[in-house]
Amino acid sequence: MPYFETIIIGAGPAGLFAAKTLAKQKKQVLVLEKNSEFGKKICAGGLTQKDIDYFKIPISICDQSFNSAKLVIFKKIAYLNQNEPYLYTIEREKLGGHLSEQAKQAGAIINTNSNVISIKNNSVNTDKEHYTFKYLIGADGANSIVRKFLRIPTNKTLTTMQVRTNKLFKDFEIQINTKLFGPHYAWIFPHKNHTRFGTATDQQYFSISKLRNNFFLWLKKYNVTEKDIESFPINYDFKGMQFNNFFLVGEAGGFTNGLTGEGIYNALLSGQEAAKKIIDPNYNYSIRFKRILEQKKFCEKFMNFYKIRPLIYLLYKLLPFYCKNKNRKSKIINYFAN
Ligand SMILES: Cc1cc2nc3c(=O)[nH]c(=O)nc-3n(C[C@H](O)[C@H](O)[C@H](O)COP(=O)(O)OP(=O)(O)OC[C@H]3O[C@@H](n4cnc5c(N)ncnc54)[C@H](O)[C@@H]3O)c2cc1C
Known part of the structure; x- marks a missing residue:
């Protein structure tokens, strides 16, 4: 059986960035990816400035950049704007292509068409091969086979719904309306040749069938009549990153933020941190890493206010007034984007 010090299951942003980080330190690493291509992932493709600055995602591979987010809060409109762009949209295939090239150039081996079907304490089986390892990184997304092997339950998930329309829209838009979308929001993310409309919620908070009805009614307001809904769960149930090897x-x-649904940055960062821990077992997790966990906690506490409905309603209602002040507006942008 071929041996690799580290095997990574999944070539999404988390797996590819972990692979690059390990390979750059001359560590022997194999990535197993079930698909034949990179970036085949249902996603709105929204990035923030921190992806660009910290992970050096080239702006040239992004579809669009925005210096403003239009917030539609019930019927009030507020703009979270600044002089420079801080929001971007990207095709996941382009992001996957870029990250896989970097990982390969650093020396990682990536086997596509390799679906991992079973795991043991120090070996994995794909439909074709067996491999042994010292460390295994589960970077295999929301329905992770590695998480199942470790018997870690997933109790916090978002159900998503998204449609693509060829109609072009100008604004990067976030719509908040607790009656339509519960504690979550709906998005309008313009790409180069199309626009993605979507929403998500956790059924603990809001009924999925109600959300679906409201979503279609909402789309009608924009004359978006596409009926092909794309959907994939989001796991935001974080229970720790390291479990022995x-x-x-x-x-x-479960690194994704349960309120904002931001998962790409959190995936890249957690992939990098896991790799650093393998390179140096005494590595202390970075402040950036601790910050995403704190943000997740904060946002998920905020979501809980929905259980006391008038409170979240009031907090959202206050948001347009809060955003009127320039300093407070920069604080919000800084909190989410930097
Ligand atoms: C509708 C929707 C919209 C979203 N919008 C945004 C957004 O705008 N911005 C943002 O930051 N985040 C967004 N997210 C979240 C984001 O897509 C994820 O958090 C992110 O892709 C997680 O990256 P990952 O590397 O952990 O997993 P993934 O990107 O899911 O990659 C996992 C990889 O593992 C592979 N794999 C799975 N099982 C196996 C197996 N058994 N064997 C081999 N390979 C396997 C898969 O094929 C896949 O390539 C959105 C999610 C959804 C569902």
Whole structure:
């Protein structure tokens, strides 16, 4: 059986960034990806400035950049704007292409068409091969087989719904309306040749069938009549990253923010941190990493206010007034984007 010091299951942002980080330190690493291509992932493709600055995602591979987010809060409109762009949209295939090239150039081996079907304490089986390892990184997304092997339950998930329309829209838009979308929001993310409309919620908070009805009614307001809904769960149930010689990163580890749904940055960062821990077992997790976990906690506490409905309603209602002040507006942008 071929041996690799580290095997990574999944070539999404988390797995590819972990692979690049390990390979750059001359560590022997194999990535197993079930698909034949990179970036085949249902996603709105929204990035923030921190992806560009910290992970050096080239702006040239992004579809669009925005210096403003239009917030539609019930019927009030507020703009979270600044002089420079801080929001971007990207095709996941382009992001996958870029990250896989970087990982390969650093020396990682990536086997596509390799679906992992079973795991043991120090070996994995794909439909074709057996491999042994010292460390295993589960970067295999929301339905992670590694998480199942570790018997870590997933109790917090978002159900998503998204449609693509060829109609072009100008604004990067976030719509908040607790009656339509519960504690969550709906998005309008313009790409180069199309626009993605979507929403998500956790059924603990809001009924999925109600959300679906409201989503279609909302789309009608924009004359978006496409009926092909794309959907994939988001796991935001974080229960730890390291379990002896196993790691769970990205969505396998529940790193996505349960309120904003931001998962790409959290996936890249957790992939990098797991790799650093393998390179140096005494590595202390970075402040950036601790910050995403704190943000997740904060946002999920905020979501809980929905259980006391008038409170979240009031907080959202205050948001347009809060955004009127320039300093407070920069604080919000800084909190989410930097
Ligand atoms: C509708 C929707 C909209 C979203 N919008 C945004 C957004 O705008 N911005 C943002 O930051 N985040 C967004 N997210 C979240 C984001 O897509 C994820 O958090 C992110 O992709 C997680 O990256 P990952 O590397 O952990 O997992 P993934 O990107 O899911 O990659 C996992 C990889 O593992 C592979 N794999 C799975 N099982 C196996 C197996 N058994 N064997 C081999 N390979 C396997 C898969 O094929 C896949 O390539 C959105 C999610 C959804 C569903």
